[in-house]
Amino acid sequence: MSRRTVVVVGAGPAGLSAARAAARAGADVTLLDASDQVGGQFWRHRALPGGGTAPDEPTFHHGWGTFTALRDVVATHPRVTLLTSAQVWALERLDAGVRLRVLVGPADGAGREHLTLTPDALVLATGAHDRTLPFPGWQLPGVTTAGAAQALAKAERVAVGDRVVVAGAGPFLLPVASSLLRTGARVLSVHEAATPASMARGWGARPAGLLGAAHKAGELGGYVGTLARHRVAYRLGEAVVAARGDGRVEEVTVARVDARWSPVPGTERTVAADAVCVSHGFTPRLELAVAAACAISPDRFVVVDDEQRTSAAGVWAAGELTGIGGAEAALAEGWVAGHHAASGAPDDAGLARAARRRARSADFARRLDAAHGIRGGWTSWLRDDTLVCRCEEVDAGTLRAAACATGSADLRSVRLTSRAGLGPCQARICGRTVAELVGATEPAPGGDTGSAPAVPDRRPLVVPVRLGDLATLPDVPAADAP
Amino acid sequence: MSATSQGAGPRPLTITLDGRPFAGTEGQTIAGMLLAARRRSWRTTSVESAPRGVFCGIGVCFDCLVTVNGSRDVRACLRRAADGDVVETQHDPLPGVTS
Structure with a gap:
């Protein structure tokens, strides 16, 4: 009778792909994103009046054409309802499925519109955010995550500073440095904590093996070339171990680190900078998955099966939530998740292609961790x-x-x-x-689905909600049906 | 495939922070406008009365909170600026903590 309803939370690569696949498989899809644009952090872009695209936009992105195709599908497909500026602030478990509480309106605004959704299936594609390890002075203005620099460059062409040091761990530092250069900042240096030996362990000894998949290596090679053209040093086995300044960062201390990321005494040097962008990896946004009682792995990712199905009935997950795999993996996982959430045919040719693409990316997270994973010695700074x-x-x-x-x-x-x-x-x-x-x-392997997982990711309110908004919350009958 | 905006471009707009005007264009966030004007900090912390501005840039850390048109605790990195927005810095000293 009525079509299967699928809600997708998060409109980055995984969520966009999931929404398209679910609609293609015949479901009625609602795609939600807290931002007022689609694309997620990966395809964050300038917001122009009338939805126009800035002429230089493609130069800030990889796969911009893939994005515009997906964006056009979710904007025009008759079975897709796209809701932007839609913040899911709570997820309640029901006897069958879940209930989502949503506020629609400007970020943190008062008087936003309430929306309650009880879909047949839920696809979580909430992504990840930077993880930055603390160091002395990291609270000074001018010290930001690498993701902040990337977001401001991509969305507003604003550089976080004039003389910028980029540091931390992982291949993400390279596109961040590249975006900073494009916005006119002077990037002084990029400091990667991973030592040459651990880089070789993760990516292989030869530069060509850097990221496994050939196009990924090409992508990174492009960034390295950009840095070289701008005479930006990319230094391995180094970390920013302190920042100083009067009311804002004015200089940082850079030091060599050993294989465990302990600073090597005597190698410290001071670099004058007015901005420092530091990230040591990513951590998934687990709030909704935890609220839905999805099993969480010991390394804090949502556990999914071959169909991207979580341990919670009616809940699928895709993208960085299930492991840091990059955009290619997220697109493939989203495809698989959306298709199955919509109860699509198991012998679908598009599904098979997506599963093969997913398999090609499967090694990425392991390599990433082998090369750039956080080592315990950092606490000595x-x-x-x-x-x-x-x-x-x-x-x-x-x-x-x-x-x-x-x-x-x-x-x-x-x-x-x-x-x-x-x-x-x-x-x-x-x-x-x-x-x-x-x-x-840490919680038991496989995630203790019955009891509460370790405290940090358990947030019954996904974001702060104004008391005034709670006061206007419409009553939901106890026995309401979707 | 997609429209390009060669013509008018984004409209200019002005906001104020504690009464001081800041210029930008439609589509910018409040944090983006302030950073573009080389303003690095606006909130003052409760315990140490220390300055803070943008840290995560994507709505996760809550360091960049401002009051917008009388509405408190708005993340400046997420909120798109609207022409005429009256933005105020926030400082909530803890009781008994001198600032």
Whole structure:
């Protein structure tokens, strides 16, 4: 009778691909994104009046043509409803399926419109955000994540500074440096913590093996070429270990690090800079998956099967939420997830192609971790007065004292004693760092679906909601049907 | 495939931060406008009264909160500026903490 309804949360590569596949398989699809544009972080772009495209837009992106094709499908397909500026702020489990609470309107605005959705199937494609390890002075204005620099360059052509140092770990540092150069910033240097030996372990000894898939290697080769043309040094086995300045960053300390990322004494040098962009990897946005009781792996990704199905009935997941695989993998995973969420035919030719593309990317996360995964020695660049929780301004010394005082590695008591992770960001920035610093135990392998997973990713309210908005929340009958 | 905007281009707009005008164009975020004018910080933290501006740039860290047209705790990196927006910096000292 009525068609199967699929809600896709997140309109980046995975979500766009999932929405298209689900619609193609015959479902009625609602695609939600908190931003007022589609594309996610990967295809974040200038917002021009009338939905126009800036002439230089393709130069900031890979696969821009893939994006515009997907964007046009979700904007025009008769079975796709696209809702932007739509923030899912809560997910409730029902006897069958889930209920999503959504606010539609300007970011953090008052008086946004309420929307409640109870789809037959849910595809989570909420992506990931930067993970930045703390270092002395990282709270100074001018120190940003690499993702912030990328977002401002892609969306507004604004450079975060004039003289910029890029540092951290992972291939993502290269496109960030490239975008900064395009926006007119002077990139002084790029410091990759991974040593040449661990780079070789992950990507192979020869540069051609850098990213496995041939086009990925070409993509990165292009960035390296851009850096070389601008005489930007790309230095391996180095880290920004401190930032200093009066009210804003004015200089940073760069040091060589060993294979465990411990700074090598005597190698420190000072670099004058007015911006520092630092990221050490990505961490998935797990709130909705955790609220839906999806099993989470020990390394904090959503566990999915071959059909991208999570352990929660009626919930699929795709993209960075299931492992840091890059946009190609996200597109393929989204295809598979959307198709199955829509109960598409198992012998579909497009599905088979997507599954093959997914298989080609399967090795990426393992290689990425082998080459660039965070090594424990980084904690030796912390001082007692180094802030760990930026919101509540809790430093490493206080945190360690709290861990000693509570006499346990129980994350909850450490957080309540020190207040680390209890501020507005709800431990999104410091959660994993705090857990690692106090030696908190990770959840059981395979995710303990029955009980609450480790504290940091459990946020019943996905984003802060104004009391006024809660007051206007429409009642939902207890026995409502979709 | 997609329209290009060769013509008029984005319209200029002006906002104020604590009464001081900042110019930008339609489609920019409040944080983007401030950063483009080389303003690096606007919020003041509660414990150490320290300056903060953009950190994550994508709505995750809540460092860049501002008051917009009387509405508190708006993430400046997410909110698109509208012409005439009255933006104010935020500082909420903790009780008993001198600032």
